[in-house]
Amino acid sequence: MAIYGIINSIKGIINSINGIINAIEGTINSINCISNAIKGKINPINGIFNAPNGIFNSINGIFNAPYGIVKATNDINNAIYRIVKATNDINNAIYRIVKAKNDINNAIYEIVKATNDINNVIYGTVEAFKAIYSLNNSINVIVNVICGLNIFSKTT
Secondary structure (H helix, E strand, O other), X not given: OHHHHHHHHHHHHHHHHHHXXXXXXHHHHHHHHHHHHHHOOOOHHHHHHHHHHHHHHHHHHHHHHHHHHHHHHHHHHHHHHHHHHHHHHHHXXXXXXXXXXXXXXXXXXXXXXXXXXXXXXXXXXXXHHHHXXXXXXXXXXXXXXXXXXXXXXXXX
16 A cells, blocks of 8 residues: 555656646746737637636645655655655564564473473482382391391391
């Protein structure tokens, strides 16, 4: 839509320039009208009185044409502003997507870290049970030694 606005604004500038050209032609025609009136080719009184109206209308056209150029320029500037704003919105959306991707990667990292912690707890628990089993075997050996000593002392 902004590109169409720029194209239409350029058309407006061209139309304004054409308006200036038409106004200049109107001025020339009005001067010719005065000249012709003086030469007597048309009703001299009407030509003399009507020619200044044509000159004033042409001058008004010249003064109004820059307004059209300014308006078209403003339309172009507004279209450029909308394009820049849309570009900024796209950049902001890309930034949010990248940030979300980073947040997902951080969450995955935390899950992996927590999984490693759980594995370490399980490994520690297994090692603790091995230690208890080893301690139990040691106690059984001590009990057997004591029992053996006790039996030995009764037999001697």
